[in-house]
Amino acid sequence: MKQLFGIIVTLVVLGAIFSGNDNAPKKQSVTSQSSSPVSRSVPVACDTSTVITGKKYNVLGSGINVRKGPGASYEKIINQKATSFFETTQYISIDDSTTVFEECTKDGWSWIRVTDPDWLQDSHRGWVASKFLDKGQDIGGDKYARKISSSALSPYTKKGYxxxxxxxxxxxxxxxxxxxxxxxxxxxxxxxxxxxxxxxxxxxxxxxxxxxxxxxxxxxxxxxxxxxxxxxxxxxxxxEKSWDKTSARTACQQAIKDRALIPSEVEIHTILGTSFYKAPITHNVVLRMDFDAKNVFGTEIPYTATCYFKPGEVGAIDIQPRQ
Structure with a gap:
């Protein structure tokens, strides 16, 4: 009987340990941008006086200071690394080049953490005015405010330029x-x-x-x-102005023949001896084509032609002997 009583007590104690109690802190459940809810820890700043949101936003404007509390009266958070480097006090701030995750809101302020760029994730977190998060609100009739980065039009100064x-x-x-x-x-x-x-x-x-x-x-x-x-x-x-593969190849082939001593005797390696590259931003094209051409003595010599095409411009060609 004593043995049975001991087993019952043990089970009760274990149940208490693993079930927890009503006074223990619990993780708050929030919904991410996806349709399925996830459970995660929210920051201490997001207490019961705040509204848990859990949403990702783009930022409007630049030079937006991150503060220690939900209000302009709270201290700005010092950027320790930048302060050490510049030897003057620098503050943590966000701008429209960053993406943030809003954990909670209170009285028109949002507790955020930067998600992009990722190297700011650990340092850039705190309170900012909610009006600087792009939630689709009216931003004063400037239809370009959401489409042009604030840094895109930084003025040219004598010191900087x-x-x-x-x-x-x-x-x-x-x-x-x-x-x-x-x-x-x-x-x-x-x-x-x-x-x-x-x-x-x-x-x-x-x-x-x-x-x-x-x-x-x-x-x-x-x-x-x-x-x-x-x-x-x-x-x-x-x-839109860039050269496509077919047009570039046709132009390069013609340029090769125009420079050959005997155009009819040029043999261009259009399959295995051809490579095409278009740069992702400038859309400049580089086309390389191997070919063989005969000299005045009838000897066939191997060459490589490199053709360069800038968008909307006539191409240029460089021909070198091929090893």
């Missing part, structure tokens, strides 16, 4: 206006999902003829000169 200011200073205000217009035209074209940068192209520009380029998150690049911008011309991406 001394050569640009020295060369184009007399047209600086016009350049800044054209940069913005180029970005807006890229968005309006439907070919650019989100403008990452809009810059003056120093390689193509002169003081009397300005050129601009726009890079987009969907890997599209768009070039516009000042006359196209002022006229509101049709926007073409570099991908």
């Amino acid at each position: 001394p050569k640009t200011i020295a060369k184009y200073g007399s047209r600086l205000s016009e350049i800044e206006s054209l940069r913005r217009k180029a970005a807006e035209m890229a968005v309006d074209s439907g070919k650019c999902d989100y403008v990452l940068t809009s810059e003056l192209s120093d390689n193509k520009s002169s003081l009397n003829h300005l050129h601009f380029w726009v890079d987009c998150r969907n890997m599209q690049r768009i070039y516009l000169d000042e006359f196209q911008i002022k006229k509101g011309s049709r926007v073409l991406s570099e991908e």
Whole structure:
């Protein structure tokens, strides 16, 4: 009987240990962006006075300080690594280049942690005003606010861009206006999902003829000169203007024959001796073709031709002996 009583007591104790009690802290269940709910730990800051959300958002604006509590009166969180490097106090902040996960909200503030870029995940977390998270709210009638990065149009300054200011200073205000217009035209074209940068192209520009380029998150690049911008011309991406494989191969073959001593005796290796590459952003094309051509003595010599094609431009060719 004593043995049976001991077994019962043991089972009761084990049950208490594994079942826990009502006063023990429990994980709060939230729903991720997927349809299936998941269970995870929420931060201590998200206590019973907050509303648990668990949603991912893009950020609106730049230089948004992350604070220790839900309100502007709370201290900004110091970025220890940046402070150590610059030897002046730097604060943790987020901008529209980051994606955040909102854990909870309170009184118009959100406790967030950065999810992208991933190297900020451990350090960039805390409270920010909820209005800076893109929840589809009215943002003052600027239809481009969600489509153009705040850093895309950072102004050219004498300190940051001394050569640009020295060369184009007399047209600086016009350049800044054209940069913005180029970005807006890229968005309006439907070919650019989100403008990452809009810059003056120093390689193509002169003081009397300005050129601009726009890079987009969907890997599209768009070039516009000042006359196209002022006229509101049709926007073409570099991908649309780029050479396709068939056109590049035809042009390269013709260029090879044009440079051959005896064009009719050229044998181009169109299958095994040909390679085609198109760069993902610039959409520049590099095509290599092996071929054999006879010299004046009738001797067949192996060569490799490399043809270069920039979007919307005539190609160039380089021919070298093949080993």
